[in-house]
Amino acid sequence: MAAFKKNGMQTVWFENPPVIISTASVAGPMEGEGPLGKTFDKVFNDTYYGEETWEKAEQRMMLDAMKKALQKANLQENDIDFMLAGDLLNQIISANFTARALPIPFMGLYGACSTMYEGMALGSMLIDGGFAGRVLVGTSSHYNTAERQYRFPTELGVQRSMTAQWTVTGAGAAVLAGKGNGPVITHATIGKVIDMGQGDPQDMGAAMAPAAADTIVRHFQDTGRNPDYYDLVVTGDLGAYGKKLAEQLVKQKGYEISGGFTDCGILIYNGSQDVHAGGSGCGCSAVVTCGFLMEQLKTGRYKRILGIGTGALLSPCSIQQGETIPGIGHAVVIEAR
Amino acid sequence: MAAFKKNGMQTVWFENPPVIISTASVAGPMEGEGPLGKTFDKVFNDTYYGEETWEKAEQRMMLDAMKKALQKANLQENDIDFMLAGDLLNQIISANFTARALPIPFMGLYGACSTMYEGMALGSMLIDGGFAGRVLVGTSSHYNTAERQYRFPTELGVQRSMTAQWTVTGAGAAVLAGKGNGPVITHATIGKVIDMGQGDPQDMGAAMAPAAADTIVRHFQDTGRNPDYYDLVVTGDLGAYGKKLAEQLVKQKGYEISGGFTDCGILIYNGSQDVHAGGSGCGCSAVVTCGFLMEQLKTGRYKRILGIGTGALLSPCSIQQGETIPGIGHAVVIEAR
Numbered sequence: 001m002a003a004f005k006k007n008g009m010q011t012v013w014f015e016n017p018p019v020i021i022s023t024a025s026v027a028g029p030m031e032g033e034g035p036l037g038k039t040f041d042k043v044f045n046d047t048y049y050g051e052e053t054w055e056k057a058e059q060r061m062m063l064d065a066m067k068k069a070l071q072k073a074n075l076q077e078n079d080i081d082f083m084l085a086g087d088l089l090n091q092i093i094s095a096n097f098t099a100r101a102l103p104i105p106f107m108g109l110y111g112a113c114s115t116m117y118e119g120m121a122l123g124s125m126l127i128d129g130g131f132a133g134r135v136l137v138g139t140s141s142h143y144n145t146a147e148r149q150y151r152f153p154t155e156l157g158v159q160r161s162m163t164a165q166w167t168v169t170g171a172g173a174a175v176l177a178g179k180g181n182g183p184v185i186t187h188a189t190i191g192k193v194i195d196m197g198q199g200d201p202q203d204m205g206a207a208m209a210p211a212a213a214d215t216i217v218r219h220f221q222d223t224g225r226n227p228d229y230y231d232l233v234v235t236g237d238l239g240a241y242g243k244k245l246a247e248q249l250v251k252q253k254g255y256e257i258s259g260g261f262t263d264c265g266i267l268i269y270n271g272s273q274d275v276h277a278g279g280s281g282c283g284c285s286a287v288v289t290c291g292f293l294m295e296q297l298k299t300g301r302y303k304r305i306l307g308i309g310t311g312a313l314l315s316p317c318s319i320q321q322g323e324t325i326p327g328i329g330h331a332v333v334i335e336a337r
Numbered sequence: 338m339a340a341f342k343k344n345g346m347q348t349v350w351f352e353n354p355p356v357i358i359s360t361a362s363v364a365g366p367m368e369g370e371g372p373l374g375k376t377f378d379k380v381f382n383d384t385y386y387g388e389e390t391w392e393k394a395e396q397r398m399m400l401d402a403m404k405k406a407l408q409k410a411n412l413q414e415n416d417i418d419f420m421l422a423g424d425l426l427n428q429i430i431s432a433n434f435t436a437r438a439l440p441i442p443f444m445g446l447y448g449a450c451s452t453m454y455e456g457m458a459l460g461s462m463l464i465d466g467g468f469a470g471r472v473l474v475g476t477s478s479h480y481n482t483a484e485r486q487y488r489f490p491t492e493l494g495v496q497r498s499m500t501a502q503w504t505v506t507g508a509g510a511a512v513l514a515g516k517g518n519g520p521v522i523t524h525a526t527i528g529k530v531i532d533m534g535q536g537d538p539q540d541m542g543a544a545m546a547p548a549a550a551d552t553i554v555r556h557f558q559d560t561g562r563n564p565d566y567y568d569l570v571v572t573g574d575l576g577a578y579g580k581k582l583a584e585q586l587v588k589q590k591g592y593e594i595s596g597g598f599t600d601c602g603i604l605i606y607n608g609s610q611d612v613h614a615g616g617s618g619c620g621c622s623a624v625v626t627c628g629f630l631m632e633q634l635k636t637g638r639y640k641r642i643l644g645i646g647t648g649a650l651l652s653p654c655s656i657q658q659g660e661t662i663p664g665i666g667h668a669v670v671i672e673a674r
Contacts, residue, residue, distance in 0.1 A: 100532050106529060125468050
């Protein structure tokens with residue numbers, strides 16, 4: 001048996017931990033101006049990225065990130081067994097149209113902003129399970145496409161609440177492989193959908209925090225590890241308020257993570273950028289993981305990271321029909337080798 | 338190695354073929370009146386299914402199908418390692434809200450109408466790879482939720498073209514397991530996204546046919562099998578026109594499937610029901626597979642089925658922006674044991 005999951009646990013262990021042999025990130029102008037700007041492979045200055053619409057710009061971003069990840073690993077498309085991707089747009093058109101341009105067997109995912117981590121977890125299982133030698137994983141988001149789909153067209157200039165987050169314009173991609181050089185994925189903890197009754201779509205960090213905390217706690221329980229095993233526990237896009245909440249919820253269960261806990265949505269912008277509670281979107285955890293976190297693992301600054309992709313599973317329709325906001329968190333352990 | 342995929346192929350083989358230990362199907366009034374009505378576990382007579390909105394009705398359908406599948410297998414929720422589900426609604430809210438009611442680690446999928454087969458393929462890999470003992474897979478669609486999201490609210494009474502299909506109101510669920518009694522999944526062939534330039538959203542069968550044909554041909558090439566190995570080759574929802582096209586495209590590649598080829602979208606309604614080119618939607622292949630096809634496998638009428646879930650990867654936005662319609666097809670081999 002190449003890999004296993006202990007009965008009743010949410011965590012899978014990889015016997016031969018899949019290697020992240022390359023990653024790539026493409027980011028928009030605001031993300032380029034932020035503190036992580038230099039960690040991205042490409043930063044563009046026009047939110048249209050040379051395309052006619054923001055949706056097409058988002059597709060081009062994802063395609064560029066996928067191609068760059070392949071190029072950095074010296075691989076062709078036919079060297080890849082499966083592509084796993086998704087995004088925030090209705091019917092995940094960014095991923096589907098990117099996959100149209102890449103002749104690779106494709107499986108579409110939707111985990112809202114947790115999609116990059118869902119993809120890394122699933123891709124690792126496909127590799128360690130013996131079904132693939134290499135898997136290409138990626139996600140994207142775009143501020144302008146997300147705003148007009150989920151909230152208001154940006155041209156309207158509608159005021160945003162201080163708990164709201166700023167959807168990252170960016171795409172990240174990773175090539176996972178059964179062998180090679182790079183950081184490895186040793187575990188994945190798959191989250192449950194959790195809804196504590198938060199119904200304000202302007203405060204998605206609070207909606208996602210309980211799910212993130214639940215997955216973090218389950219990870220520690222399943223593995224018997226303590227927070228100090230990790231150099232960093234990093235969530236995807238809880239933002240400033242959600243991060244605080246998650247920290248408290250994890251503490252209530254007996255684990256103190258505050259010493260080494262951050263959030264990609266907090267890392268990606270600086271205080272002078274008017275993003276309110278921080279960054280969000282599929283692209284947020286994707287570009288921070290594929291850019292900054294990989295750099296830190298490769299330079300030895302961090303050796304063991306517990307990353308948790310976080311997703312708010314709402315739709316405009318579910319909110320209009322009076323529903324609260326379910327959240328989910330998928331965790332992946334990445335270790336330098 | 339518990340399972341393997343030969344280099345460069347799209348098909349995975351399962352060494353210990355996962356067992357479909359139970360399936361369940363819940364269907365709406367029109368589907369109940371169709372020729373397969375008696376094969377569904379539950380048929381309801383009001384498209385609202387006792388809920389305030391059609392979206393909530395769709396969620397209830399999926400939840401009922403999931404619970405029924407568990408019940409038929411004498412299992413509780415905590416006997417399941419992973420739930421894999423998706424649907425057609427924006428941000429797959431039917432699946433997400435169903436998962437909220439089931440405390441099972443959850444991974445969301447989006448493969449348009451191919452989602453049931455994407456889920457069965459992925460679920461089988463997780464089981465045969467050693468990551469799960471049991472996986473719950475399901476999808477749903479609802480005529481009224483799909484029409485108002487993709488086309489026009491049904492209250493408007495807009496005329497439909499003769500190539501258009503009728504979105505099935507129904508949900509199907511299956512419990513896959515490493516051991517047990519029932520038909521088994523021996524292979525899965527993961528499709529590529531293919532777009533031959535068809536841009537008419539009123540004719541999605543034609544848009545999906547090339548992808549379905551490509552996956553069918555790849556399956557025969559990868560396995561070295563001929564169509565006569567199977568008692569039935571059955572696509573998800575190509576409808577009358579798409580099925581003909583797929584048959585021709587497969588024939589051009591040297592394989593004659595016409596002797597035992599049908600489509601779930603053709604099977605589910607009878608000629609007197611005003612559905613134009615046939616049924617479609619995530620629920621179409623789901624209820625036909627979980628209802629009729631399982632019955633045929635269990636009674637011995639069919640021993641070997643090649644099922645191909647077919648998805649049209651468009652969105653209303655992609656159509657408005659002038660895009661053509663990419664398609665995908667994922668195949669799964671189901672054999673009676």
